[in-house]
Amino acid sequence: MKYDLCIQNAHMIDPATKRNGRYHIWVHDGRIAKVISSDEHQVEGMTDAIEIILADEMIVTPGLIDLHVHVYEENTPSGIAADRIGVEQGVTTVVDAGSAGVDTFKNFVSQSIEPSRTEILAWINISRQGFCDGRSELADLSLLEPERTVELVKKEKRIIGIKARMSGSVVKQSGIVPLQVAKKAARELGLPLMIHIGNAPPELFEILPLLDKGDVVTHAFHGKKGGIFTSDGTLLPEAQEALERGVIFDVGHGTSSFSFRTMRLALSLGIKPKTISTDIYRQNFDGPVHSLPTTMSKLLALGVSLEEVIEMTTSTPAQILRRADQIGTMKEGTIADISLLKIVNEEITLTDSEKEEMIAHEYIQPVVTVKAGKVFTCYQ
Ligand SMILES: [Zn+2]
CATH class of the missing domain: 2.30.40.10 (Urease, subunit C, domain 1)
Structure with a gap:
């Protein structure tokens, strides 16, 4: 043959x-x-x-997997064409992180997922519109629709978990409540959460204790105040405990969420990212993010081995997606x-x-x- x-x-x-x-x-x-x-x-x-x-x-x-991207080109200002950052850049599977919510997911499927050659999976936003109606999607708690979200996720196998962006400009006065709502839905479904961290409130010591084994913290190595290290460079006890519980620290580079200084400090203490993702979107594609291979090159330059960098973009994300028997492997x-x-x-x-x-x-x-x-x- x-x-x-x-x-x-x-x-x-x-x-x-x-x-x-x-x-x-x-x-x-x-x-x-x-x-x-x-x-x-x-x-x-x-x-x-x-x-x-x-x-x-x-x-x-194995085909590279990017655990955090934004590819809802049709309906969000940040959305970039999936193939441009996918198959044209060595990446076979991308996971959109919260661009769509329960109200917009059907449109996301027809406009982005189905026409793309790159496989698109999704963390669904716990807010019903996702990013389709501004970037403070968790400020108004009436926009959180956990019941309808759970019903959709049960039917839609391309949704692999729930996203909540837990930083000041997103949640405003909502505090920790959106995370509690997202967590309840995720545990009911038996799926992981992806939590974005950034500027407080809420504070990281409030967020991390709520996360379980298998939940993902994206932007884990950002360089803003209130990150995983205190100002004197010691690891937050809540971060240490989260790592010990099996919470996954993901890179999620983005425009403002990856710092060489933070990453160097973490590596010096033996803390490596579990996964390397880009948080790539239209506004950071021309820099500083560029692509998943570029982001991998940064970790390589910081001293992570080539084998580990590949593991962080193939077999480990495949496990998080519960597809390790099909992708992320050359078996x-x-x-x-x-x-x-x-x-x-x-x-x-x-x-x-x-x-x-x-x-x-x-x-x-x-x-x-x-x-x-x-x-x-x-x-x-
Ligand atoms: Zn993002």
């Missing part, structure tokens, strides 16, 4: 199956059909695939979502949300994306 695609002699890094070495990968009918070590199989004369990618110079990983039989990346050994200036610049000597560049077996060339 002829396979649809063969990726030849790639340096494959797959944390899910703990493989790190030279492999040939065959794809057929949208699935990973066969993975064989280059040592055991000579490439010469290999003609058993319709399309062949010579990948000697490339790193091959035979799973969906053929694959990223072909290059490590470019060139000097590059990387910038965080605090406008701090860092010179790095290598960066990750996406070259080709395979989404369910279909091949896309990345935007350079």
Whole structure:
């Protein structure tokens, strides 16, 4: 038989199956059909695939997963085209974080999810409109509709959890109440919460004790006041306890939510992000965020290993999405979502949300994306 695609002699890094070495990968009918070590199989004369990618110079990983993006282009000012930050950048699955709520989700499906080649999943906003009616969506508690939200989520498998943005400009006088409402709904559904943190109120010591194992704190390494570190650089006891309980600290870079200084301090104490996400949207696409590979390059430059950076964008987010048996892995039989990346050994200036610049000597560049077996060339 002829396979649809063969990726030849790639340096494959797959944390899910703990493989790190030279492999040939065959794809057929949208699935990973066969993975064989280059040592055991000579490439010469290999003609058993319709399309062949010579990948000697490339790193091959499971398709990258971005746990926090905004892709509701039609109805929110921040929404960016999913494919622009997805399959055109090595990313096969993106998770929209609260752009849509129960009132707007149907429109989000028809306008963004269905037309995109990139797979879009969603954290639904506990506020009924999501971002479709301004950015203080939790200030008016009458806009929170947990019952209708729960009913929708039960029917809609693309919703993987509930989002609440717990910072001053979003909640105004509502305090901690929106989080309590979102949590009750999430626990009823057995799904995780994604909580955005930023400027108080509410204070982080009020928010973190409410989170359970598997809940996600996005923007965990921001550089604003009231973050996970006190002004003298010690870790907040509530943050320590949250980490011990298994609460997930996610990067969620965004325009104003990722600080090299905070991240360096955390790494020096042995605290690593569990997941790397971008919080990419129209206004930060041209900087400081750019893409998921750029955000991964920043963590690499801060000293996180390439294997870990890949784990934080493949197998770990796949587990949070409860799809680890299908994506975030190069296991035979799973969906053929694959990223072909290059490590470019060139000097590059990387910038965080605090406008701090860092010179790095290598960066990750996406070259080709395979989404369910279909091949896309990345935007350079
Ligand atoms: Zn966001």
